[in-house]
Amino acid sequence: MKRKIVLMGVAAALTATALIGGSLAYFQADGQKVQQQMNTRTLSISLKDTGSGTLPEETVLFDDAMPGADLEMEHRLVVENTGDTPVYARVTLQKVWGEYADHSFTKEFDKDSSLIRLETGDDWYIMENTDGNDETLYLYYRTPLEEGGQTAPILKGLRIAESITNEYANKGIFLDVQVDAVQVSESERARQDAILTEWGVWPEFSGAGKIISIEE
Numbered sequence: 145m146k147r148k149i150v151l152m153g154v155a156a157a158l159t160a161t162a163l164i165g166g167s168l169a170y171f172q173a174d175g176q177k178v179q180q181q182m183n184t185r186t187l188s189i190s191l192k193d194t195g196s197g198t199l200p201e202e203t204v205l206f207d208d209a210m211p212g213a214d215l216e217m218e219h220r221l222v223v224e225n226t227g228d229t230p231v232y233a234r235v236t237l238q239k240v241w242g243e244y245a246d247h248s249f250t251k252e253f254d255k256d257s258s259l260i261r262l263e264t265g266d267d268w269y270i271m272e273n274t275d276g277n278d279e280t281l282y283l284y285y286r287t288p289l290e291e292g293g294q295t296a297p298i299l300k301g302l303r304i305a306e307s308i309t310n311e312y313a314n315k316g317i318f319l320d321v322q323v324d325a326v327q328v329s330e331s332e333r334a335r336q337d338a339i340l341t342e343w344g345v346w347p348e349f350s351g352a353g354k355i356i357s358i359e360e
Contacts, residue, residue, distance in 0.1 A: 188227035189325050194220045194297065212306035214263075220297035223323050225289040231325035232335070232355070234343060235283040235298050237262060238320040241312065249318050259305040260317055267296035269355050271345070284347070286355045288328045328353065 223233045239262065241255030258278040264270065268283040285295045298321070326342055329335045332349055339347050348357045 188225070189231065189233065189323055190224050190226050194222050194294075211304055211308050213304060215302045215304075217297070217299050217301055221299060221321070222294045222297055223285070223289070223325075224294040225291055225325075228291055230288045230290050230328040232328060232339065233285040233289050233295060233323065233325045235268075235285075236322040236324075237281040237283065237298075238279050238318075239281075240279055240318050241315050242318055243316060249316060251318065252315070255312065255315065259308050259312070261303040261305065262299055262319075263301040263303065264299055265296050268298070269358055271358060271360075282345075284355055284358060288353050289325075 223235065225231055225233075239257050239260045240251050241257065241260075242249050242251040256278065262281060264283060267286055269286055271282040271284070272278075272280075283298065289295060302317075304317075324342075326335075326338050329338055332353075335349065335353070336347055339345060344360070346359045347355050348359075350356050
C-alpha cells in the first residue's frame with residue numbers, strides 16, 4: 145500500500161533589510177516548530193542556527209553592504225528533522241527590494257531581484273528564475289533527512305550586483321524563508337509521485353535516494 149505523508153508550513157521567517165551604501169540588517173527571525181501527525185508517524189521540522197541551536201532574537205548588522213560586496217552569513221541556518229520519520233526538505237526563498245523604515249518594509253515592484261544573489265552549498269539542488277520569476281528560489285536538500293538529522297547551512301552568503309544604479313541607493317532587501325517537507329517513501333516511484341503531487345516537480349534519484357536532478 146502506497147502511503148504519502150506531507151508536511152507543509154512555515155518553520156520560520158527570515159527577514160532582511162539592506163541599506164545600499166550603509167549597513168545590512170539581514171537576520172530577524174521568528175521561528176516555530178511545525179509538525180503533522182498521521183497514524184503513528186510524526187513529521188516535524190524546525191529551523192535553527194547551527195551555532196546557538198536557536199534563532200537570534202535581534203537583528204544582526206553588516207557594515208559592508210556595498211555594490212559588488214560578498215557578504216558572509218554569520219548565522220548558519222539549517223533545517224532539523226525533529227520527527228520520527230525521514231523526510232525530503234525544501235526551502236523556498238524570496239528576495240525583494242523595497243523601503244525599510246520604522247521596522248516596516250514596503251516592497252517596490254519595479255526593482256530587479258536578480259541583482260540580489262544568494263549563495264548556498266552543493267548539498268542543495270537550486271531551482272531559480274522559474275517562469276521568469278527572479279524573486280523566488282527553491283532549494284531541495286539532495287539527501288533524505290533522517291530522524292534527528294539536519295541539513296547543511298541553507299545560506300552561505302549574499303552578493304549585491306556591482307551594476308546597480310543610483311535608483312537602488314538606500315533601498316532595502318527583504319528575504320523570506322519558508323520550509324516544508326515530504327516523507328520518504330520506500331520505493332523510488334512512490335517518492336517521485338509524492339514530490340510531484342506536493343511540489344509540482346519530478347525528481348530523479350541515485351540508488352541511495354539522493355536527488356540528482358529536478359524537472360518542472
